[in-house]
Amino acid sequence: MADLLAVVARMRALEKGEAVPIVSQSQVIIQPHARIVTMLSMAGEDTSVHAVAIGRQGVAPQIKVAPDPRRRDDQYELLLWLLPQFEDYYAWCRAEGTFPQIWVSSDGALGHLDTLADRLRFTEDTQVKRLGELWTYAGERSPIAGQQALISATTALRAHYATGQQDTEDEHLGALLTWIDPPAGRDILAAVAMAETQPMGAKTDPSFDAAELQPAVALFNKARQDGDVRAEAFHAGRIQQMLETVIRPIYAATQRAMAILDRPRWKANAALDILGRQEAAHFARFMQNRDAGYRLPYNDSAKAAAFKIVARERAVDNVEAASIRHDRAARERGAESGRVLRGTIVGRDKVKLAPYTFETRMVLSTPQESLHLRAGEEIWNLDDPKLCLRVTGIERRGPFSWVSGIVEKGKKAALLLNIGDVVDLGPHDPDWDASIREFAQMSTRLAVPPWTHSEVMPPPVPSTRPRPNDLLAAVERMV
Amino acid sequence: MSDPQTLADGALREILESQRQGAPAVVLRSPPGAGKTGVAQRVALQSARALEQRCMVVTQTNEQAFDVARRLGGNAEGFPIHLYTRRGLELPADIRGHRNIRIIENFADIPQQPGITIGNAAKWSWINTGETMFDLQIVDEAFQLPDYRFQLIANLAPHHVLIGDPGQIEPFVDCEIERWRCNPAGPQVSSPAALLKRHPGVMQLALPVSRRLNTDTVRLV
Numbered sequence: 001m002a003d004l005l006a007v008v009a010r011m012r013a014l015e016k017g018e019a020v021p022i023v024s025q026s027q028v029i030i031q032p033h034a035r036i037v038t039m040l041s042m043a044g045e046d047t048s049v050h051a052v053a054i055g056r057q058g059v060a061p062q063i064k065v066a067p068d069p070r071r072r073d074d075q076y077e078l079l080l081w082l083l084p085q086f087e088d089y090y091a092w093c094r095a096e097g098t099f100p101q102i103w104v105s106s107d108g109a110l111g112h113l114d115t116l117a118d119r120l121r122f123t124e125d126t127q128v129k130r131l132g133e134l135w136t137y138a139g140e141r142s143p144i145a146g147q148q149a150l151i152s153a154t155t156a157l158r159a160h161y162a163t164g165q166q167d168t169e170d171e172h173l174g175a176l177l178t179w180i181d182p183p184a185g186r187d188i189l190a191a192v193a194m195a196e197t198q199p200m201g202a203k204t205d206p207s208f209d210a211a212e213l214q215p216a217v218a219l220f221n222k223a224r225q226d227g228d229v230r231a232e233a234f235h236a237g238r239i240q241q242m243l244e245t246v247i248r249p250i251y252a253a254t255q256r257a258m259a260i261l262d263r264p265r266w267k268a269n270a271a272l273d274i275l276g277r278q279e280a281a282h283f284a285r286f287m288q289n290r291d292a293g294y295r296l297p298y299n300d301s302a303k304a305a306a307f308k309i310v311a312r313e314r315a316v317d318n319v320e321a322a323s324i325r326h327d328r329a330a331r332e333r334g335a336e337s338g339r340v341l342r343g344t345i346v347g348r349d350k351v352k353l354a355p356y357t358f359e360t361r362m363v364l365s366t367p368q369e370s371l372h373l374r375a376g377e378e379i380w381n382l383d384d385p386k387l388c389l390r391v392t393g394i395e396r397r398g399p400f401s402w403v404s405g406i407v408e409k410g411k412k413a414a415l416l417l418n419i420g421d422v423v424d425l426g427p428h429d430p431d432w433d434a435s436i437r438e439f440a441q442m443s444t445r446l447a448v449p450p451w452t453h454s455e456v457m458p459p460p461v462p463s464t465r466p467r468p469n470d471l472l473a474a475v476e477r478m479v
Numbered sequence: 480m481s482d483p484q485t486l487a488d489g490a491l492r493e494i495l496e497s498q499r500q501g502a503p504a505v506v507l508r509s510p511p512g513a514g515k516t517g518v519a520q521r522v523a524l525q526s527a528r529a530l531e532q533r534c535m536v537v538t539q540t541n542e543q544a545f546d547v548a549r550r551l552g553g554n555a556e557g558f559p560i561h562l563y564t565r566r567g568l569e570l571p572a573d574i575r576g577h578r579n580i581r582i583i584e585n586f587a588d589i590p591q592q593p594g595i596t597i598g599n600a601a602k603w604s605w606i607n608t609g610e611t612m613f614d615l616q617i618v619d620e621a622f623q624l625p626d627y628r629f630q631l632i633a634n635l636a637p638h639h640v641l642i643g644d645p646g647q648i649e650p651f652v653d654c655e656i657e658r659w660r661c662n663p664a665g666p667q668v669s670s671p672a673a674l675l676k677r678h679p680g681v682m683q684l685a686l687p688v689s690r691r692l693n694t695d696t697v698r699l700v
Contacts (some may be wrong), residue, residue: 143655143657143658144655299662300658300666302626302630302664302666302677303630305627305659305665305666306627306630306631308658308666309625309627309652309654309656309659309666309667310627312655312656313652313653313654315654316654317653376568376569441604441605442631444607444609445604445606445608445609445631446609446630446631446634447609448609448610448611448634449634450630450633450634451503451633451637452504452629452630452633452639452674452677453626453630453677457503457504457678457680457681458503458637459503460500460501460502460503461501462499462500463499463500463501463530465530465531468529471492471495471496471499471525472488472491472492472495474525474529475495475521475524475525475529476521477555478524478525478554478555478556478558479520479521479554479555
């Protein structure tokens with residue numbers, strides 16, 4: 001049903017010819033010091049950086065181009081130009097007790113940076129390796145729910161707006177921005193088609209590559225081969241100009257996305273404060289581990305993978321719990337999907353079980369068609385974290401579901417509620433410390449690695465117990 | 480061609496024999512209705528009674544644990560079965576009142592002598608020790624158990640019997656798994672598939688008969 005809300009919003013956007021806001025609160029932290037990083041790879045060389053633009057919100061970019069990134073020296077020169085910018089930025093964030101944030105244009109650009117981070121941290125050059133390690137912080141965090149370290153502008157915008165096109169089409173930042181701020185008096189689809197002619201990811205246009213860039217790179221290489229320094233500088237300058245025409249609009253579009261998301265129309269979201277504190281703590285641990293010499297492997301061991309996947313699962317739970325509690329739109333989606341029980345109180349009794357022992361019971365009715373609830377589950381009042389109800393029964397009668405339960409916590413708070421009041425009940429407050437407890441438990445459990453997840457399978461050890469003539473018959477007598 | 484009962488008995492004998500021979504692990508593939516739980520029941524009883532081992536049975540849910548406990552609790556010799564549950568869990572009346580089922584909530588109460596203890600995978604993963612506590616671990620519906628969850632309980636016993644239906648959908652993991660998508664032994668993969676990828680020499684057996692599917696469908700599954 002949550003998808004239904006998305007479909008309705010898209011239909012509305014298509015009808016209006018303009019993106020529609022789908023939330024009222026901010027969905028992403030924008031660090032005032034966040035770095036905008038726009039990189040272009042060379043066609044067919046996905047792990048190269050042909051050009052990079054780096055800067056901040058409201059600041060013009062610094063641009064560096066490697067005329068031919070297939071030459072290692074040219075590529076390393078560009079990367080080593082970048083290193084101090086990240087080293088200094090990370091050091092500053094660490095000193096300030098905050099976390100660095102990198103903005104890229106789209107998920108494609110995010111994937112490019114992540115791939116580069118993985119590749120660079122296994123190079124032999126210690127400085128290039130260091131850049132890879134620093135980028136790995138952002139890359140490793142990017143798939144984790146609620147992370148604020150590496151932000152794709154398209155993903156951030158899509159969390160705030162619905163457009164009248166498909167999700168994948170929203171991945172073009174120019175098209176997405178056109179939906180959000182459509183040009184007056186023009187057909188939206190024509191305007192979007194025009195916007196899409198400008199590259200917005202990590203790659204240049206193939207026709208531009210073939211007609212302009214590749215010949216220029218070939219001439220540059222020939223001049224270098226011939227030892228013609230003037231021609232070499234001339235062609236390097238041409239390549240720089242060509243790539244600047246591509247990279248500057250991407251950088252500017254990312255800045256524009258940030259400006260849109262920084263508008264005062266987006267109300268504060270307390271869930272983001274929690275996520276910000278979590279991100280800062282993650283960053284502090286990451287830097288401590290780098291200082292301590294821990295290296296990040298390319299492939300995870302079974303044990304490391306177990307820790308990582310559990311961390312991701314807990315992050316999903318906690319982000320959902322925080323959003324449902326603090327974000328109106330998330331709560332509405334929860335009510336639509338049945339993750340949140342939105343019920344009217346139809347019964348509330350204080351039952352005497354024994355002298356001085358009472359139990360408070362409640363019954364709620366709801367027209368919600370799909371409820372993700374089962375007996376034994378504990379649900380919490382999302383507007384009063386003191387009140388917890390343990391579900392004892394769920395019954396569907398006609399168009400309504402009746403949910404009965406026992407108040408486990410907040411008996412006084414329960415008695416303040418009246419018959420007819422509507423309450424939202426859902427998951428517990430996010431419990432970030434639960435991950436720490438679970439990791440401690442996992443460390444205990446995995447102190448001795450099981451053979452099943454190690455290299456060597458042990459040999460069979462036959463039983464010395466007497467063997468009956470017919471194994472099956474012997475067992476059947478026990479069943 | 481042998482009759483279905485003979486085929487089923489042959490497969491069961493093979494599984495029981497593998498336990499006599501001390502196979503470190505067996506993956507038993509079973510189509511729906513082929514008698515998975517019946518096999519788990521027999522392997523567990525042979526382990527505890529005939530081989531005098533400490534046997535743990537892993538289920539995926541409490542409901543499955545209750546079902547296995549009911550079946551094992553009805554054993555012919557009145558042998559006591561232990562059900563390891565979380566404190567405060569509401570138990571069905573027939574389980575609570577069963578004369579052969581003992582409920583245990585604390586790790587310290589798990590019997591040290593030969594016996595059978597049933598619990599769900601999540602409960603087992605919270606045992607606060609890294610030591611081996613059992614001789615045999617039987618995982619029921621193992622194709623529903625992701626490998627990282629299996630890892631957390633695998634060192635509780637040196638021998639494993641993983642029973643399940645390979646035709647089931649992959650275990651549900653509620654997070655982004657792109658990092659491991661290309662790893663056939665990744666943490667999100669079902670525990671039998673990951674185990675066989677790491678140790679191709681692990682014994683594999685299949686139950687040939689299904690009471691629910693016809694022969695062609697069993698072959699396809």
